[in-house]
């Protein structure tokens with residue numbers, strides 16, 4: 001008989017929510033992302049394209065991954081979109097995409113699930129998925145390479161988050177990155193579905209969202225040895241130099 005790993009039927013499903021958009025490095029980023037999350041059991045991958053229509057590229061990447069998932073799309077509205085000359089920090093990314101996913105997950109009605117916002121370009125340990133699986137309400141852990149620091153992390157005293165190792169806008173109620181927390185799906189079923197807003201200040205998305213889930217940072221459940229282990233890195237893919245393309249064009253039948 002073939003030996004199979006027995007999956008605990010009570011184990012919560014992890015909904016991994018990934019906004020994405022068409023760009024030169026998208027297949028590279030999503031390939032690396034898939035190579036990590038394909039090792040995570042009992043998960044459902046929600047990919048939301050920032051686009052007016054679903055793309056063949058994402059459909060294909062999702063199908064080839066073999067990961068159970070849902071392909072959604074919603075274009076960031078004109079007025080809140082990146083305009084020419086705007087710097088990266090001047091506009092929100094992923095707001096409408098994550099909101100759509102939240103509504104979808106709420107409608108799916110799974111009462112035994114965890115929700116995690118995982119951007120397509122970060123680096124994730126497998127351990128972070130084991131840690132978030134234990135979430136009762138909202139779990140939290142450190143993230144490296146963010147906020148102009150080597151890492152940002154909650155400081156835990158007697159099992160509670162009391163302050164933060166964060167220097168960028170430390171006055172935020174929850175001064176922490178999108179990749180630093182996960183929450184239980186029960187929080188989607190207590191009334192209005194929590195959402196992100198374009199109206200919030202740049203860099204205040206996480207704090208604004210968490211304020212809808214919890215009363216105080218002390219309600220957070222610290223993971224990763226009381227928030228002392230780096231399990232996620234806020235990496236970014238470099239802009240690829242294609243300045244010689246005009247001299248020798250890519251062949252249209254080669255998928256990059």
Ligand SMILES: O=C(O)[C@H]1O[C@H](OP(=O)(O)OP(=O)(O)OC[C@H]2O[C@@H](n3ccc(=O)[nH]c3=O)[C@H](O)[C@@H]2O)[C@H](O)[C@@H](O)[C@@H]1O
Pocket residue numbers: 018019020021049050082088091092093094097118119120121177178179202203205234236
């Ligand atoms: O506050 C913000 O605006 C963002 O800042 C940081 O993220 P950062 O690495 O700077 O941003 P990206 O990785 O470029 O974008 C975050 C996610 O949104 C997607 N995205 C980006 C750009 C875009 O136009 N549309 C879109 O859907 C990306 O594929 C990615 O999954 C945070 O890590 C994000 O979670 C947060 O949404």
Ligand SMILES: [Mn+2]
Pocket residue numbers: 119121122235236
């Ligand atoms: Mn990123």
